[in-house]
Amino acid sequence: MKGRPLLPFAITAIIGILLMVALSFVGLDQRADREAGEEGDTGEEMVIDDPIVAGQELYTNSCVSCHGGNLEGGVGPALNALEGVYSAEEIVDIIHNGRGAMPAFSNLSDAEADAIAQYVLSQSQ
Numbered sequence: 001m002k003g004r005p006l007l008p009f010a011i012t013a014i015i016g017i018l019l020m021v022a023l024s025f026v027g028l029d030q031r032a033d034r035e036a037g038e039e040g041d042t043g044e045e046m047v048i049d050d051p052i053v054a055g056q057e058l059y060t061n062s063c064v065s066c067h068g069g070n071l072e073g074g075v076g077p078a079l080n081a082l083e084g085v086y087s088a089e090e091i092v093d094i095i096h097n098g099r100g101a102m103p104a105f106s107n108l109s110d111a112e113a114d115a116i117a118q119y120v121l122s123q124s125q
């Protein structure tokens with residue numbers, strides 16, 4: 001019975017050590033991911049091969065919540081009939097500067113905003 005009270009401590013210590021090792025591997029992994037994704041100093045900017053594909057992804061990240069999954073609108077107006085209403089440049093302008101209740105997206109680069117504009121215009125019905 002003598003050694004008994006130590007057992008919980010030993011278990012706690014072992015779990016603690018395992019946790020530390022596991023977490024440091026997670027940390028290393030994340031650092032590798034960050035370094036791999038880094039280009040220039042933002043580390044966020046995406047490489048745009050196909051503006052429509054990239055635009056759709058960016059739209060999903062930034063615009064879906066207000067303009068709907070099918071551009072049908074919601075909090076914001078529908079964006080499914082903008083062809084002939086706005087040029088790509090005008091949409092880029094709205095994205096960068098916001099408008100009314102719509103926030104400005106200053107974190108999106110010109111190329112990213114343009115990709116979203118291309119995507120939105122490509123979906124006009």
Ligand code: HEC
Nearest residue numbers: 062063066075076077091094095099100101102103105116
């Ligand atoms: C927080 C909600 C919200 C988000 C997020 C949002 N919008 Fe908007 N958007 C609005 C609102 C509200 C309006 C109407 C603004 C006005 O004219 O007063 C609007 C208007 C627009 C218009 C003009 C539509 C028209 O018929 O005049 C475009 C184009 C547009 N948004 C594109 C986008 C794009 C692209 C994104 C993603 C980068 C985006 N919006 C993200 C709320 C949002």
